[in-house]
Amino acid sequence: xxxxxxxxxxxxxxxxxxxxxxxxxxxxxxxxxxxxxxxxxxxxxxxxxxxxxxxxxxxxxxxxxxxxxxxxxxxxxxxxxxxxxxxxxxxxxxxxxxxxxxxxxxxxxxxxxxxxxxxxxxxxxxxxxxxxxxxxxxxxxxxxxxxxxxxxxxxxxxxxxxxxxxxxxxxxxxxxxxxxxxxxxxxxxxxxxxxxxxxxxxxxxxxxxxxxxxxxxxxxxxxxxxxxxxxxxxxxxxxxxxxxxxxxxxxxxxxxxxxxxxxxxxxxxxxxxxxxxxxxxxxxxxxxxxxxxxxxxxxxxxxxxxxxxxxxxxxxxxxxxxxxxxxxxxxxxxxxxxxxxxxxxxxxxxxxxxxxxxxxxxxxxxxxxxxxxxxxxxxxxxxxxxxxxxxxxxxxxxxxxxxxxxxxxxxxxxxxxxxxxxxxxxxxxxxxxxxxxxxxxxxxxxxxxxx
Amino acid sequence: xxxxxxxxxxxxxxxxxxxxxxxxxxxxxxxxxxxxxxxxxxxxxxxxxxxxxxxxxxxxxxxxxxxxxxxxxxxxxxxxxxxxxxxxxxxxxxxxxxxxxxxxxxxxxxxxxxxxxxxxxxxxxxxxxxxxxxxxxxxxxxxxxxxxxxxxxxxxxxxxxxxxxxxxxxxxxxxxxxxxxxxxxxxxxxxxxxxxxxxxxxxxxxxxxxxxxxxxxxxxxxxxxxxxxxxxxxxxxxxxxxxxxxxxxxxxxxxxxxxxxxxxxxxxxxxxxxxxxx
Numbered sequence: 245x246x247x248x249x250x251x252x253x254x255x256x257x258x259x260x261x262x263x264x265x266x267x268x269x270x271x272x273x274x275x276x277x278x279x280x281x282x283x284x285x286x287x288x289x290x291x292x293x294x295x296x297x298x299x300x301x302x303x304x305x306x307x308x309x310x311x312x313x314x315x316x317x318x319x320x321x322x323x324x325x326x327x328x329x330x331x332x333x334x335x336x337x338x339x340x341x342x343x344x345x346x347x348x349x350x351x352x353x354x355x356x357x358x359x360x361x362x363x364x365x366x367x368x369x370x371x372x373x374x375x376x377x378x379x380x381x382x383x384x385x386x387x388x389x390x391x392x393x394x395x396x397x398x399x400x401x402x403x404x405x406x407x408x409x410x411x412x413x414x415x416x417x418x419x420x421x422x423x424x425x426x427x428x429x430x431x432x433x434x435x436x437x438x439x440x441x442x443x444x445x446x447x448x449x450x451x452x453x454x455x456x457x458x459x460x461x462x463x464x465x466x467x468x469x470x471x472x473x474x475x476x477x478x479x480x481x482x483x484x485x486x487x488x489x490x491x492x493x494x495x496x497x498x499x500x501x502x503x504x505x506x507x508x509x510x511x512x513x514x515x516x517x518x519x520x521x522x523x524x525x526x527x528x529x530x531x532x533x534x535x536x537x538x539x540x541x542x543x544x545x546x547x548x549x550x551x552x553x554x555x556x557x558x559x560x561x562x563x564x565x566x567x568x569x570x571x572x573x574x575x576x577x578x579x580x581x582x583x584x585x586x587x588x589x590x591x592x593x594x595x596x597x598x599x600x601x602x603x604x605x606x607x608x609x610x611x612x613x614x615x616x617x618x619x620x621x622x623x624x625x626x627x628x629x630x631x632x633x634x635x636x637x638x639x640x641x642x643x644x645x646x647x648x649x650x651x652x653x654x655x656x657x658x659x660x661x662x663x664x665x666x667x668x669x670x671x672x673x674x675x676x677x678x679x680x681x682x683x684x685x686x687x688x689x690x691x692x693x694x695x
Numbered sequence: 696x697x698x699x700x701x702x703x704x705x706x707x708x709x710x711x712x713x714x715x716x717x718x719x720x721x722x723x724x725x726x727x728x729x730x731x732x733x734x735x736x737x738x739x740x741x742x743x744x745x746x747x748x749x750x751x752x753x754x755x756x757x758x759x760x761x762x763x764x765x766x767x768x769x770x771x772x773x774x775x776x777x778x779x780x781x782x783x784x785x786x787x788x789x790x791x792x793x794x795x796x797x798x799x800x801x802x803x804x805x806x807x808x809x810x811x812x813x814x815x816x817x818x819x820x821x822x823x824x825x826x827x828x829x830x831x832x833x834x835x836x837x838x839x840x841x842x843x844x845x846x847x848x849x850x851x852x853x854x855x856x857x858x859x860x861x862x863x864x865x866x867x868x869x870x871x872x873x874x875x876x877x878x879x880x881x882x883x884x885x886x887x888x889x890x891x892x893x894x895x896x897x898x899x900x901x902x903x904x905x906x907x908x909x910x911x912x913x914x915x916x917x918x919x920x921x922x923x924x925x926x927x928x929x930x931x932x933x934x935x936x937x938x939x940x941x942x943x944x945x946x947x948x949x950x951x952x953x954x955x956x957x958x959x960x961x962x963x964x965x966x967x968x969x970x971x972x973x
Contacts, residue, residue, distance in 0.1 A: 259935060263930055263931060270920045270923035270924055273919060273920050273923075274916075277917060281911065408933075471757075476819055477817065477820070478820055500823065502903075512906045514905065617906030617907065619902075622902060622908065625898075625908060629899075633888070636891055637888060640887075640888060
């Protein structure tokens with residue numbers, strides 16, 4: 245039993261499994277980039293035939309990144325990360341905190357980088373000289389008296405050994421954030437016509453209504469184009485939030501890349517829909533009386549208590565979506581022949597009749613499409629991302645470098661043998677250079693030349 | 696001098712630089728060395744000026760934006776990043792033969808850019824974000840490092856073949872296998888850090904634009920596949936002691952994944968990144 249446990253543990257801790265998980269995740273991920281995801285079942289029947297489509301449904305290929313088997317692979321990957329970390333971290337931690345002055349003296353002679361010097365004098369005064377030399381190259385040394393001599397030790401960035409484990413932890417943090425988001429958050433959308441209010445949004449995919457606990461009104465939606473007339477420049481929604489429970493009302497404009505956040509729920513400008521209707525505003529220039537209307541296309545509207553009738557009788561659209569570029573207006577104040585004219589959408593047209601002048605403003609009614617998301621896990625994900633970048637930098641570019649100097653009084657001679665040696669956790673070539681520079685420093689010092 | 700002219704000059708200068716480095720390698724024409732380096736630095740400066748000029752021109756047109764928003768601009772920046780990575784390597788290793796395996800990538804990127812539409816077009820709302828700059832710069836520094844790693848991998852395989860056959864062929868001028876192996880490894884490490892940063896900045900941007908930091912769109916997925924490939928490479932090296940030929944091959948395979956992420960996805964698959972095409 246003990247042996248079986250051990251084997252299972254070794255299996256989950258193995259790098260072999262990590263390599264397998266990485267490569268199988270890479271390979272299977274390709275499937276979802278080739279076969280379009282999250283389409284209705286009919287799509288797959290049309291595109292691949294009924295038998296293949298049935299096979300796809302069986303393996304959840306149409307939503308493979310949420311399928312049981314893909315999530316199992318991610319779980320396997322996570323277990324591998326956790327077990328491997330638990331397995332190795334204690335030893336690595338030991339390396340970080342260990343007392344290197346206890347190092348077995350015999351091992352020093354076998355270090356990958358070493359150099360022997362001789363110098364006259366006693367070990368004590370030489371210890372001082374060596375400490376200063378080491379400090380010159382940025383090595384802060386400690387020393388300890390041994391039965392046979394004095395051992396000095398210095399190290400740089402011992403904690404860099406933990407870099408790789410913080411990368412592993414960062415991946416787990418990102419997964420944890422994703423799980424928090426899917427358990428306690430939602431992705432939804434809502435379409436609100438100008439002037440409309442909604443206190444409910446609809447979950448993406450299922451369409452399940454989600455009450456917000458407050459209401460959002462779309463005061464205005466504005467679509468602007470660049471000078472070429474066809475490239476959209478800005479989609480802007482002016483929103484008003486009313487929260488009766490908190491006695492709070494505020495207005496805010498959102499554009500793409502600049503969402504609105506309220507009570508952990510974020511509203512993103514995501515789409516729009518042109519409607520068959522217009523917001524009309526008419527001002528009588530003589531009396532300065534102004535009236536707003538929202539009228540459907542192709543219907544005569546009367547301004548109550550006046551003789552004015554008007555309507556939109558034709559329109560030119562800019563795109564297949566039905567954005568109106570210009571509209572044809574019919575206007576009469578009962579005095580003369582009616583005025584009929586084309587005007588641009590969102591423009592103001594002056595109308596002159598025998599008895600009065602008016603300002604006629606027209607803009608197409610839009611509904612704004614908002615993406616609404618609540619994701620309490622996002623900061624965990626971002627913390628994971630930050631940790632990953634720091635961890636990668638530490639794991640790749642910093643190394644744990646150690647230098648020992650062992651000073652021994654030679655028998656029957658008035659001099660000491662000085663062993664300088666060192667080792668690095670990685671990047672051996674760079675350490676060789678650093679070590680050579682240190683040795684150079686010793687070589688040039690007069691203390692080590694006269695013996 | 697406008698940006699198109701500057702970038703046209705850049706294309707020819709990188710081509711010339713690549714030819715010079717190859718000549719240094721093939722004909723052992725060491726005398727050309729300094730000239731090749733000066734030319735490459737000059738080309739890199741003209742490339743930088745071209746990008747700067749394009750930025751300025753977009754502002755003159757009243758639609759100012761960082762020129763990193765479409766296939767043409769990304770190829771120009773890719774070439775810039777490759778040249779920068781290579782010059783860094785040359786400075787560090789003092790070996791110009793490396794240029795014969797790096798600068799052709801820069802020349803190729805600029806040549807491909809020449810086939811794209813260079814019109815300065817205003818940014819659609821989705822791209823109007825400062826994350827665009829962070830995202831594109833981080834990704835392409837990573838891609839450039841992987842391009843150089845791929846070149847070094849090819850150099851390794853070439854040198855290794857020589858070691859088995861004729862000991863005195865022209866390949867003798869290549870650095871020692873051990874050194875090439877180290878360069879391949881270091882450029883992959885460098886690229887991996889930047890690719891990770893590129894994926895992360897992309898995720899943060901997606902979250903601020905759409906409310907989802909990850910949606911398994913083909914571009915995102917392929918960037919992750921590339922990440923997995925290099926992550927596996929690094930684990931094979933760090934913990935299983937892989938090196939030499941196997942890592943050289945993985946550097947080449949990894950770069951294919953990069954190219955597919957960058958280029959293939961835009962033309963062969965559909966998704967959120969459609970504006971990267973054209």
